Amino acid sequence: MYDRYQGLIFDMDGTILDTEPTHRKAWHEVLARYGMKFDETAIVSLNGSPTWRIAQAIIASHQTDLDPYYLAAEKTRAVEEMLLDSVRPLPLVEVVKSYHGRRPMAVGTGSEHRMAERLLRHLGLFQCFDVIVGADDVQRHKPEPDTFLRCAELINVAPENCVVFEDADFGIQAAIRANMAVVDVRKL
Incomplete structure (x- = not known):
């Protein structure tokens, strides 16, 4: 073909x-630590973007001043812990x-x-x-x-x-x- x-x-x-369900679960877990929520529908448009760019959009939507690279690294660690068993x-x-x-x-x-x-x-x-x-x-x-x-x-x-x-x-x-x-x- x-x-x-x-x-x-x-x-x-x-x-x-x-891998998408695991990525969503990791975002929910990491953002909960900061009292933030993961709006899945708002993030769909960023699919395919690097994690730091998604973190940047989440931070902007919550009007907080977290470092997007730090937040992205936390999310990546969370994914690594759960991904191999779920992908x-x-x-x-x-x-x-x-x-x-x-x-x-x-x-x-x-x-x-x-x-x-x-x-x-x-x-x-x-x-x-x-x-x-x-x-x-x-x-x-x-x-x-x-x-x-x-x-x-x-x-x-x-x-x-x-x-x-x-x-x-x-x-x-x-x-x-x-x-x-x-x-x-x-x-x-």
């Missing part, structure tokens, strides 16, 4: 791995497995590189990918194209010959800005 593309690039959270692959993993060894493939995620690698190893998927580009590997994040452009560069495939699989508006915008084809997995 995707044979016309020379390179396949996958977002991770919500696209190939069902599950999503159906798109079948596409990953069917193209493994046939096309260069990358993960371009808003999660930190270390966390992405750890999750993919835990689920036995790490070896399917030639490259992982995490939020800490680029300076500009989705909706900017940098994550996906870096993926294409590292798998040595021109952007216009890549397809990106995404579940978030910011990621879809990033793929379009990178001049790549995009599959909105929410519509599969």
Whole structure:
């Protein structure tokens, strides 16, 4: 189905791995420590963003002066404690497995590189990918194209010959800005 593309690039959270419930639970847990609530509907528009950017939006909505990087680090620690036991692959993993060894493939995620690698190893998927580009590997994040452009560069495939699989508006915008084809997995 995707044979016309020379390179396949996958977002991770919500696209190939069902990590969203754990991320939400971690946000609720961490924010409760500060007497704040996690408004899931308000944060949906930030899906695909690095954790510090989501923390920044939460802090602004609560009109408090916490450090977004500190809050993001707390949330990341909370996720790490619970994620390995709760994460599950999503159906798109079948596409990953069917193209493994046939096309260069990358993960371009808003999660930190270390966390992405750890999750993919835990689920036995790490070896399917030639490259992982995490939020800490680029300076500009989705909706900017940098994550996906870096993926294409590292798998040595021109952007216009890549397809990106995404579940978030910011990621879809990033793929379009990178001049790549995009599959909105929410519509599969």
